[in-house]
Amino acid sequence: xxxxxxxxxxxxxxxxxxxxxxxxxxxxxxxxxxxxxxxxxxxxxxxxxxxxxxxxxxxxxxxxxxxxxxxxxxxxxxxxxxxxxxxxxxxxxxxxxxxxxxxxxxxxxxxxxxxxxxxxxxxxxxxxxxxxxxxxxxxxxxxxxxxxxxxxxxxxxxxxxxxxxxxxxxxxxxxxxxxxxxxxxxxxxxxxxxxxxxxxxxxxxxxxxxxxxxxxxxxxxxxxxxxxxxxxxxxxxxxxxxxxxxxxxxxxxxxxxxxxxxxxxxxxxxxxxxxxxxxxxxxxxxxxxxxxxxxxxxxxxxxxxxxxxxxxxxxxxxxxxxxxxxxxxxxxxxxxxxxxxxxxxxxxxxxxxxxxxxxxxxxxxxxxxxxxxxxxxxxxxxxxxxxxxxxxxxxxxxxxxxxxxxxxxxxxxxxxxxxxxxxxxxxxxxxxxxxxxxxxxxxxxxxxxxxxxxxxxxxxxxxxxxxxxxxxxxxxxxxxxxxxxxxxxxxxxxxxxxxxxxxxxxxxxxxxxxxxxxxxxxxxxxxxxxxxxxxxxxxxxxxxxxxxxxxxxxxxxxx
Amino acid sequence: xxxxxxxxxxxxxxxxxxxxxxxxxxxxxxxxxxxxxxxxxxxxxxxxxxxxxxxxxxxxxxxxxxxxxxxxxxxxxxxxxxxxxxxxxxxxxxxxxxxxxxxxxxxxxxxxxxxxxxxxxxxxxxxxxxxxxxxxxxxxxxxxxxxxxxxxxxxxxxxxxxxxxxxxxxxxxxxxxxxxxxxxxxxxxxxxxxxxxxxxxxxxxxxxxxxxxxxxxxxxxxxxxxxxxxxxxxxxxxxxxxxxxxxxxxxxxxxxxxxxxxxxxxxxxxxxxxxxxxxxxxxxxxxx
Numbered sequence: 001x002x003x004x005x006x007x008x009x010x011x012x013x014x015x016x017x018x019x020x021x022x023x024x025x026x027x028x029x030x031x032x033x034x035x036x037x038x039x040x041x042x043x044x045x046x047x048x049x050x051x052x053x054x055x056x057x058x059x060x061x062x063x064x065x066x067x068x069x070x071x072x073x074x075x076x077x078x079x080x081x082x083x084x085x086x087x088x089x090x091x092x093x094x095x096x097x098x099x100x101x102x103x104x105x106x107x108x109x110x111x112x113x114x115x116x117x118x119x120x121x122x123x124x125x126x127x128x129x130x131x132x133x134x135x136x137x138x139x140x141x142x143x144x145x146x147x148x149x150x151x152x153x154x155x156x157x158x159x160x161x162x163x164x165x166x167x168x169x170x171x172x173x174x175x176x177x178x179x180x181x182x183x184x185x186x187x188x189x190x191x192x193x194x195x196x197x198x199x200x201x202x203x204x205x206x207x208x209x210x211x212x213x214x215x216x217x218x219x220x221x222x223x224x225x226x227x228x229x230x231x232x233x234x235x236x237x238x239x240x241x242x243x244x245x246x247x248x249x250x251x252x253x254x255x256x257x258x259x260x261x262x263x264x265x266x267x268x269x270x271x272x273x274x275x276x277x278x279x280x281x282x283x284x285x286x287x288x289x290x291x292x293x294x295x296x297x298x299x300x301x302x303x304x305x306x307x308x309x310x311x312x313x314x315x316x317x318x319x320x321x322x323x324x325x326x327x328x329x330x331x332x333x334x335x336x337x338x339x340x341x342x343x344x345x346x347x348x349x350x351x352x353x354x355x356x357x358x359x360x361x362x363x364x365x366x367x368x369x370x371x372x373x374x375x376x377x378x379x380x381x382x383x384x385x386x387x388x389x390x391x392x393x394x395x396x397x398x399x400x401x402x403x404x405x406x407x408x409x410x411x412x413x414x415x416x417x418x419x420x421x422x423x424x425x426x427x428x429x430x431x432x433x434x435x436x437x438x439x440x441x442x443x444x445x446x447x448x449x450x451x452x453x454x455x456x457x458x459x460x461x462x463x464x465x466x467x468x469x470x471x472x473x474x475x476x477x478x479x480x481x482x483x484x485x486x487x488x489x490x491x492x493x494x495x496x497x498x499x500x501x502x503x504x505x506x507x508x509x510x511x512x513x514x515x516x517x518x519x520x521x522x523x524x525x526x527x528x529x530x531x532x533x534x535x536x537x538x539x540x541x542x543x544x545x546x547x548x549x550x551x552x553x554x555x556x557x558x559x
Numbered sequence: 560x561x562x563x564x565x566x567x568x569x570x571x572x573x574x575x576x577x578x579x580x581x582x583x584x585x586x587x588x589x590x591x592x593x594x595x596x597x598x599x600x601x602x603x604x605x606x607x608x609x610x611x612x613x614x615x616x617x618x619x620x621x622x623x624x625x626x627x628x629x630x631x632x633x634x635x636x637x638x639x640x641x642x643x644x645x646x647x648x649x650x651x652x653x654x655x656x657x658x659x660x661x662x663x664x665x666x667x668x669x670x671x672x673x674x675x676x677x678x679x680x681x682x683x684x685x686x687x688x689x690x691x692x693x694x695x696x697x698x699x700x701x702x703x704x705x706x707x708x709x710x711x712x713x714x715x716x717x718x719x720x721x722x723x724x725x726x727x728x729x730x731x732x733x734x735x736x737x738x739x740x741x742x743x744x745x746x747x748x749x750x751x752x753x754x755x756x757x758x759x760x761x762x763x764x765x766x767x768x769x770x771x772x773x774x775x776x777x778x779x780x781x782x783x784x785x786x787x788x789x790x791x792x793x794x795x796x797x798x799x800x801x802x803x804x805x806x807x808x809x810x811x812x813x814x815x816x817x818x819x820x821x822x823x824x825x826x827x828x829x830x831x832x833x834x835x836x837x838x839x840x841x842x843x844x845x846x847x
Contacts, residue, residue: 360741381740387741388743390741391741402757403735459738463738466741
């Protein structure tokens with residue numbers, strides 16, 4: 001067990017090559033991958049979707065499905081080849097010496113078993129001969145260690161009684177149950193809000209420093225990497241692109257791919273607008289006017305005093321939990337041709353606000369005016385005439401296009417049924433494809449034949465082709481890889497503002513909102529917590545919640 | 560054939576497929592290969608009624624399976640009856656699926672009272688025994704092949720409606736339908752171009768099974784004398800025709816059509832199960 005960490009790594013992957021036998025033939029998932037993990041080290045495994053980083057994590061855990069063939073290479077753990085291990089030796093390794101934390105904290109816990117006994121069960125399974133009494137003491141110890149408040153009292157609480165962050169803490173406690181040498185953490189914070197993510201990452205770092213456990217952190221998020229890893233391995237298309245000590249790799253990346261990954265991460269500027277360099281980048285943006293006051297010129301859209309509570313009704317389409325109101329007296333204004341941002345964490349009501357403005361959801365109270373025309377938003381959007389005035393771009397492009405309609409048919413439909421502004425011609429699908437950097441040959445394809453970025457471009461095209469004056473974009477980039485994310489943001493900025501369309505941009509990402517928007521609303525628990533011109537808010541706002549959000553961001557990507 | 564022993568469900572499906580194909584071919588070719596046209600009184604000789612299998616006929620051929628109480632050749636009756644059974648089953652299943660899916664999707668789309676009313680009708684329909692619903696329908700509608708088809712549709716649409724509604728509900732939550740609503744597409748377009756094509760797959764996996772049910776139901780109704788007219792017998796009514804002769808030892812009139820019916824339903828069910836399994840993505844991995 002005792003190794004000189006500088007000489008013999010705890011875990012060594014050597015020239016690992018994996019092939020996957022799929023329906024459409026074999027594909028190489030990992031090609032000649034090598035990496036070292038030392039004791040008490042956090043190793044970041046970063047890459048975009050399809051990089052093979054999760055496959056590598058599963059390979060280390062011995063959890064690869066049978067369709068994977070090892071073509072070459074080896075995984076050495078503490079000097080032993082893991083690939084030679086049979087199921088019995090895996091039983092001694094998995095959970096006891098190598099354990100795992102996965103992204104989905106809901107699926108990682110048994111919903112019908114209280115968290116304490118669940119943890120206790122794992123402790124008894126991974127520690128031979130431990131008494132029930134000792135296991136329980138250790139379980140409570142671990143819960144306290146991972147920061148569950150009142151661990152003793154909440155021992156018999158069920159997973160659904162905990163928040164997402166707390167559930168992930170319990171999952172971490174379970175991973176620690178067998179006192180492992182290595183934890184494989186696959187996107188452990190991707191399903192969590194930024195402030196919670198920060199806390200979980202801090203916890204992982206503390207555990208490493210305290211117990212000398214090693215962590216392989218699989219992530220797509222440069223911020224996560226920069227926050228807690230010691231060393232980082234950049235992967236792309238199943239190969240290692242670059243590896244090195246985190247700080248030097250992030251400061252001076254050698255490979256162009258790493259550089260482009262870093263460049264694509266939106267950065268938050270805390271300095272004054274005068275020192276901004278990006279301002280010259282897009283002189284056409286209507287920011288100078290909109291920046292001064294939120295309500296300077298009459299807005300194109302004014303939603304005031306919006307209230308919304310979801311009721312549980314037996315015949316409703318989507319019954320949601322009753323009790324807490326989703327929106328309480330919220331007022332939002334959109335400038336002509338400007339981009340306004342709504343920032344908030346999950347459950348803040350930001351998406352509900354967007355859907356009310358688009359006419360997809362009714363509101364309990366409040367008024368909505370577009371260009372001076374008021375709409376009765378207590379009635380459904382189809383009845384009050386609001387539906388069709390606003391187009392939307394949704395978060396997940398995979399479910400935003402009809403899978404049974406070709407791209408061409410989808411876009412034609414938008415032209416045919418969209419609004420025609422007086423004095424202007426119907427927009428042309430092919431021209432729009434060119435504008436958005438899409439090959440015209442894609443028109444004959446179906447959504448499943450497109451990449452995520454292509455699909456989102458099609459969604460943007462669909463929204464633009466309907467010639468709306470207002471577009472609501474609800475987290476349009478958060479399901480995409482960072483490099484694609486940057487392209488989509490650029491496209492939105494060019495195409496939306498140049499057409500004089502006002503856009504409401506809903507996001508959880510402060511930096512993205514700052515890049516794109518002139519005015520910002522910060523939502524929390526269905527209320528507006530803070531608002532103002534984008535640059536002012538981040539540089540000068542004294543609102544404590546705004547400061548918390550800013551602090552939750554990785555420092556490296558904040559200036 | 561080795562597959563038959565190694566993986567029974569595979570071999571069985573392969574065999575059933577052959578049998579079903581043979582049934583369909585025989586039904587299609589019936590006028591060409593049947594020794595006699597049982598619908599043509601001129602080809603039927605009343606004095607040869609109830610001849611046992613193997614009797615030579617006045618028409619110059621052998622009654623391989625005998626004749627029925629009216630003197631009709633049993634083989635010919637089976638071949639022609641097969642046509643009626645298949646046409647009734649296929650037509651009614653297809654129409655029932657179309658109507659059921661449309662109703663289910665509409666219920667999901669309109670929601671509120673439309674959904675409530677339609678789904679309560681579905682509940683009512685599914686809570687009554689199939690045969691009872693069919694009997695009530697036939698008694699109300701009167702006899703005839705078209706009425707039988709209608710009765711089977713009335714029995715079957717509800718299953719499709721319930722399944723399609725469930726799928727449609729989950730589709731309606733997806734953003735592509737929000738996008739469709741934001742374009743203010745006409746209701747018909749939203750239902751038929753957007754929701755229905757995406758909700759139809761589970762209903763299609765149900766088709767082959769329901770086809771088997773339809774054959775059985777038609778045969779049952781005909782056996783009870785409520786089905787197709789006596790001069791154009793389907794398999795079920797042929798079995799019923801011979802029923803009264805069973806006690807006098809003239810087994811062949813009922814037995815052979817009964818066996819033919821059994822083979823038809825069994826092969827449809829086996830093939831249907833196989834088709835359903837290959838269409839259903841959830842069970843595909845087990846077969847791979």
